[in-house]
Amino acid sequence: MCSKYHPIPLIKPATRGYWKIVNTQMGKLSVLFFISFFTIGNAGSGSHSLWALATYISGETPFPEFTVVVMLDDVQVGYYDSNMKHFIYKGHNTSDKIHDDLAQDGGYVFGIIYQSMKERSFHLKHHLNLTEGVQVQQRMSGCEMLDNGEPALIMFKETFNGIFVDHAIYNSMTHFIYDSGTLLLGYYGIRQAYEKALFENVLLPICIKSLKRFLKREKNVVMRKVPPRLRLIKKEVSGGFQVSCLAFGFYPRHINLTLLRDGQPVAEQDLTGGEVLPGGDGTYQLRKSLEVSTEELKKRHNYTCTAFHLSLDNKLDVSWESGTERRLHLSTLSALLVMVLIVMLFGIFLCVKRRWRCTASSQFANFDAKVSEEMNKSSDSQTNKMTAHTIIIIVIAVLQMKDLNLSQQAYCSAPPALNDGSPLAVG
Template sequence: MFMFVYMLSCWKVVSAGSHSLMTLVTYIDGQTQFPEFSVVVMLDDLQIGYYDSVTWKPVYRIHSDAKYFEEEQSDAGLVFGDMYTGMKNRVFYLKKLQNHTAGVYVQQRLAGCELLNDYKPGPVHFWDAFGGQNMEELIFDTQKKDIQIKKPWMISWDQTKLNKVKFMYENLYHPTCIKVLQRYLNMEKSNLMRKVKPRVRLMRKTLSDSHGLQISCLATGFYPRHINLTLFRDGQPVDDDQITGGQILPNGDGTYQMRKSLVISEEELREEHKYNCAMKHLSLDNKLDFTFDVAESDPAFFSQSVVFSVLVFMCVAVLIITALIIRRKRRAAG
């Protein structure tokens, strides 16, 4: 129902080696079984907290220091309370703008901050999605203390509104986000800084309908989630529009996987191209490179192999039957 795929694709702007604190916020206008307002708090790819309009209180999955309890409750009330009011008012105007008068209307937001590789505070990112479309995006530049609007707003801001938003980002959103990010990063550093090497599988599948071949490169069991997986044809990267897959998916044990596949036509098989899969990951000292043995999966080669195997089996069967007949005759003669 919700646009988590879109949210994760936006999340990719956070660079490898840095750390982020992101909030995935959902506001629902209409009757559903879900809370009207809910927030999931993520430290990198680890969920650390939850907040909704049922209790209006944050719930943290990681045990925090008791001395920060009142401060965290107050911070959550200020930040999420302002988000709730802003999104509720915005939905009121957006429904009119999009002529949406009945049913359920969903607004989602991905917002958060980043610590760069040198642990210096980075910019604040902000994306909005409405009814599954019409995304809006802005970045708050912490150095220039200014807002960069990356995608046009459906409802324009006047100067008063813009000044208020700048003030909130500079004095509430950014300092609170960086404070919480640094605090929980210190608590979960050993978990978040671990490096697990990917396990690699090369797979081939003969396509009976087209007499072609599908090759797949699967990297699984790796952490952190950032990975560079590329398919090559004769040393050149295969165009993305020819490849299926490529999404980073979670495993049940806290690691990730990625699969990329390519269909090779019967004509391409006869051209005897060389295909290989290369990957880079933080857990690896060097790039890994694996070559597909496509020739052995050529349909013609497969057919010849089957014919040869049948002939060998028939010869062996004839020899066994002949030996049994000779043995019986010798017994009869004795």
């Protein structure tokens, strides 16, 4: 029955909030799709993979009917949709144009996938009695290659409205496994023979050739090694502490992070977290947390965060002893008190020094004023003495000049004397 599979609700496009519901459900399916991709596609650290994440949508939506995102390991390198019908390179090395044969191969393969998903969607909708609404079909297909260039596997996995449809894997080029699920009953024998022939003769050669080309162009991105940074975080919570082991800023995403208690690994069921997440800058992060009760804190366990990564020659360790928390608080408080005391003494020294400078400056100012006053007085007395001397000299000069004038007048008014000394007669 249709109700068994819980398809997307049949809502008319004119209904308010229609696209919100469709986008929400597509978002949930995409999240599950990419989680499955990272779980399967990045299982080995000594290999590289190329994956096509295809989505086919039946019904009226603003999205293309068919879209494909191409991933080299965990880096997007290409895009294809049914509107453009040609492959677009999306890698980091965009200085060179992509080869025509690579674009041609991509367009050819994605055209085959498009028609295959379109036909399968028609049969599944008929099988599930879905005649209206929006239906979402997703397929992940790709290949993996070892470091020596040998193909490791090729596989695909398909879902319809979040329901598993079928799955095929051609591993080590010798073992072929096909699971038709529960929606394709009666097609097992035919589908197995068809998928195996398609994998061996068409998809595998094209996928491995494309993988090598993409890897050559993007080797500086996907083959780089960035070592992790490790932190052991203690967070106080109700009833104790939460000890978190955090590794961040590393690439590639494969890492072994372990939380040890007294040298022994903590059981995974006692930890929270443990999922590798993107860091937003092309690197990854991983956190594992443990709740430590107050009773456990008293036992003074030693907690160690250990990380193994491809970029590290040796393991990376960060440790913390729970019993040192109180001593750490006391030492921190003592250090703060010593710093406050030093600051206070320094402030007192500055105040005393400033006051001494002010007192010395005022004393020097008074001394300068007295010296200036004495100099002014001395200068005034000398000026007065010089003025008195000048006046006396002037008076003496005036008196001498006056006496000289009187003598001249007396000489001019007296009659000339005769040779015998008697005065001349006046007639």
